[in-house]
Amino acid sequence: MRAAGSGDADAAATLARYHDRLARALTSLIHVLDPDVVVLGGGMSNIPGLPEAAYALLPRYLFAAGAGSDPVATRIVRATHGDASGVRGAAWLWPATQ
Numbered sequence: 374m375r376a377a378g379s380g381d382a383d384a385a386a387t388l389a390r391y392h393d394r395l396a397r398a399l400t401s402l403i404h405v406l407d408p409d410v411v412v413l414g415g416g417m418s419n420i421p422g423l424p425e426a427a428y429a430l431l432p433r434y435l436f437a438a439g440a441g442s443d444p445v446a447t448r449i450v451r452a453t454h455g456d457a458s459g460v461r462g463a464a465w466l467w468p469a470t471q
Contacts, residue, residue: 396430414452
């Protein structure tokens, strides 16, 4: 991330490729499940601008998106508690009597 942000062309190309592949993967999810929102979690969700970059690329791959069609309705957001969201959820599931 630091290298891409400081102008390293190879790092920037790698980040752009990651954004594109994430958008393609999310497109498959959206085509099958039609969710209202996709929540990104884990360490990679800490990448600045990741939800926005993936969302911007969705129209390239969605069947319903394209010239003159409605905008993409599925939102892409970062987990509220960042990369600790999974751990927090697991802690909530742990019985209080243990």
